[in-house]
Amino acid sequence: LFLLDCDAAEGNKGGAASGGVSLGNPKPAKSAKPPLERKDATHAAASVAASEKKGGDRPLEKDRKKDVPHPRMQFDDKHRYEHGTQLPDLEAKFFQLDPMHPSVYKVGLRYLVGDLSGGNARCIAMLHAFKDAISDYTTPSEKVLIMDLPAKISSYISFLNECRPISISMGNAIRFLKSRIRRLPVTVSESEAKATLQSDIDRFINEKIIIADKVIVEHAVTKISDGDVLLTYGSPAVVEMLLLYAHKLGKKFRVVVVDSRPKLEGQGLLRRLMANGLSCMYTHINAISYIMHEVTRVFLGAASVLSNGTVYSRVGTASVAMVANAFRVPVLICCEAYKFHERVQLDSICSNELGDPDTISKVPGRKDLNHLDKWANHENLQLLNLLYDATPSDYVSMIVSDHGMLPPTSVPVIVREYRREELWI
């Protein structure tokens, strides 16, 4: 059973006075779907059915104001957060979408509500869902697996993209999968093909993510010495593993966890580190100029590293790297090689992802801060919740990846040499 809890700012901002959204249990594929009530108040989630139910029985309540995009800033996914979240719209459009495998649907919903975050976690979850989808897949008559399966996967990907724009790590994994499908020999039987693909996916996850993380931790732990004060930002999975491993090795250091609104991801990291006995300090990103003079090393994670050495990572990373640079503190980025990308990005605005603006107006625990309530009513007021930013390469001292410790300028070399389309070594 699989219960989703998504009360975080999920209410429909339209005319309906609905409260939080509660999702029921999506049942396994075989059972019929319970009817979806799309009345004013509640939205109940649909469970997934393999067969498509003919919809069109509920009126859509779309109460969206058309945002006039600022002439200097065009975001491709700006429509996603036009005064309201995607969940009700997604459920409404469900019956117009192609039939979805339940695992993929589950993963999509987890992305949508923010349950799954972090490049590695999202990628692994997606690949597992694709494994399930592949195992249940049967080639339709008069179609060839090599042609049909990629098309199916593309439809899944567009669904996932609707839930939340796919990350660069996910994009690279999808390219890998499609290239493996293309390379299947024509003569292979369907069951063999499926087995090959599933083992390929397992190998990818194992080599590119799990073992890669271990290699990164082995390399980076040599950079931690006794008496260090390490600073990290947000909640990067690899850095967490690194700190726990270094602590296990018996190194004496303390950690400064820097956090920022609205996600406050650092709190989770803080709890996990303290549970393991590390001595930590917790602060907000505004205070980094104040504490940076005590810090000896900065360890940051990344969503991706681009070909000009720019690190594409959680918003705020660039500020941390900049202040560290100003105080001459080395900045080490821990990033698996599968996340490298051949794209080039010059600043954070060219390509980014928008988050839910309501999380900016509401500050949890501060009911007195209600100045931005009903912000949607003012046409002059916008709330901008950027999720990523681009750190220039000159702020980065070193990138620790499973291919070793590299300078940022070596990233295009890795992309070129180790990631040729067919090889994916």
Next chain:
Amino acid sequence: MPDTQSLVNEFVLKLKRRKVEGSQATAKQTAELLRSVISQQRVPPHTNQAGVLIDAIKAVGEQLIAANPVELAVGNVVRRVLHIIREEDLSLATTAIGGLGLSAGSDDEDNVEQDDHPGLSAAAVAAASRFTLRAPSLHTLLEGIPDPTAVHHTSSSGGDSEGKSKSADKSLRIRKLKHDVIEAVNQLLQEIDTCHELIAEQAVEHIHQNEVILTLGRSRTVMEFLCAAKEKKRSFRVFVAEGAPRYQGHILAKELVARGLQTTVITDSAVFAMISRVNMVIVGAHAIMANGGVIAPVGLNMVALAAQRHAVPFVVVAGSHKLCPLGGHNPSYMYRLIADYYSADDFVVARKSAAE
């Protein structure tokens, strides 16, 4: 003065309990308090009146500064008033040289023992006054301060002591010094009051059409600045960083929207991301130090570094009561400003003991 002492105590308590909000209000109330202290201070004749006033202000100022050392506007206003007293005394001395009798008036009080020489000859005192009128230069520094008891025949006029008019002039001078000082303090008060308008007048020169402005937190000066530009029909948009943990940016955004400005609220972590599309950063300050540095709400150092990286002009708007003479060596552009408002003798506001 029991009356002023109770006023002082009341204000000290307010400062200690942080009941006064904001530099402008604090500066204004400090100035008003000091004005009452001056007007009620008895200045006996035949004494160094300026010295007496300075002592009184220093005594009160010491208490005020100790009550809230973080609010630098208090110390700034105290030092401004001290400077005013010195200046007014000096200007009275210059007019007195032209024939009126002098009874006291050197403002190099730590060098001159006026109390021991009540009956200085007019010429000697005039010489001393003329000396002080000379701008500080290497020559005067190396020359040393002339002994006022020695007679220097440098005075060009007023060589005769006009004893008959002395007593009448003396009472006139007593009243005149206090009167001038109080008038100058009133001017200071008006300056503090109208600082926002005076700054906002210059907004149109700096904000042009289709600009993107970034600010962090909330400053009333910045808000008036931006609204003044809006009044003059400039169309621009503002990014307000929320300024955790006080989140004053939310309030500023609401106010700006109410005045019709296109506003976008961003988180503090997004400042580096957004600054590549920003034309100018305009922020307020808590205090401006003598070395050109700025004391400002937390997070502004990050914004300043980002602005420097992207070559975005970083503009700090603040009233003159926030300009603090402390803070180290003055760069050239600050030196004149500090010298206009403050005296070098007042850096440490401490009452001198009577023996000195």
